[in-house]
Amino acid sequence: xxxxxxxxxxxxxxxxxxxxxxxxxxxxxxxxxxxxxxxxxxxxxxxxxxxxxxxxxxxxxxxxxxxxxxxxxxxxxxxxxxxxxxxxxxxxxxxxxxxxxxxxxxxxxxxxxxxxxxxxxxxxxxxxxxxxxxxxxxxxxxxxxxxxxxxxxxxxxxxxxxxxxxxxxxxxxxxxxxxxxxxxxxxxxxxxxxxxxxxxxxxxxxxxxxxxxxxxxxxxxxxxxxxxxxxxxxxxxxxxxxxxxxxxxxxxxxx
Numbered sequence: 228x229x230x231x232x233x234x235x236x237x238x239x240x241x242x243x244x245x246x247x248x249x250x251x252x253x254x255x256x257x258x259x260x261x262x263x264x265x266x267x268x269x270x271x272x273x274x275x276x277x278x279x280x281x282x283x284x285x286x287x288x289x290x291x292x293x294x295x296x297x298x299x300x301x302x303x304x305x306x307x308x309x310x311x312x313x314x315x316x317x318x319x320x321x322x323x324x325x326x327x328x329x330x331x332x333x334x335x336x337x338x339x340x341x342x343x344x345x346x347x348x349x350x351x352x353x354x355x356x357x358x359x360x361x362x363x364x365x366x367x368x369x370x371x372x373x374x375x376x377x378x379x380x381x382x383x384x385x386x387x388x389x390x391x392x393x394x395x396x397x398x399x400x401x402x403x404x405x406x407x408x409x410x411x412x413x414x415x416x417x418x419x420x421x422x423x424x425x426x427x428x429x430x431x432x433x434x435x436x437x438x439x440x441x442x443x444x445x446x447x448x449x450x451x452x453x454x455x456x457x458x459x460x461x462x463x464x465x466x467x468x469x470x471x472x473x474x475x476x477x478x479x480x481x482x
Contacts, residue, residue: 232325234328234330235327235330236357237330237331242275258287260289283321285314287338289308297368307368311375315373318346330342337363337365341373354374385403
């Protein structure tokens with residue numbers, strides 16, 4: 228089984244100490260939050276210099292503001308932190324490349340924690356790990372902006388299938404090129420169904436009603452991409468639904 232992407236939160240002081248002692252982790256991408264106002268107030272303020280340890284850094288000049296204070300600074304929710312689509316693309320690339328991610332801000336408590344929580348929630352549905360940790364005070368606006376950008380990114384079913392494969396513990400190989408070719412051959416209707424299933428997490432009953440295929444089963448779609456993986460997903464859904472005491476026949480069926 229492949230390793231899960233690690234997402235860590237650091238303050239400026241902590242990460243500069245790691246850089247100075249030469250223990251910066253390998254295979255790591257960095258999201259570094261800077262204070263734009265401090266740049267104008269303190270001429271000695273500078274962003275963290277990662278040049279000696281990492282060439283893959285995404286700097287975000289974002290004030291640590293709560294939703295209620297955005298208007299006071301001339302922002303709306305939409306205009307605040309406008310680079311989140313680019314950040315989402317950066318995060319997705321790090322995930323595809325099998326890299327860990329460090330989120331860093333001045334104190335390692337608010338903006339970086341909100342960003343880390345959004346990444347964990349999007350990829351693993353584990354954002355609560357950050358919110359439940361008392362040493363963090365995740366910035367809610369940063370969290371929602373990053374999470375929304377990740378969730379609304381371009382349809383990438385291969386990334387989801389890769390994620391399922393990584394967790395499955397199965398021995399069959401994951402051939403990205405073959406799966407991409409299979410996905411590209413799907414007719415638009417099946418691509419739309421796959422989108423709703425993988426990303427919007429709609430039940431099969433809801434999807435069938437929406438697209439007019441009352442008897443269509445998700446395995447039949449996924450099998451076009453990867454038959455063994457399709458059956459694994461179906462089995463996982465059955466276990467999850469059984470745990471929730473739901474009627475699995477409303478969601479999927481096996482041939």
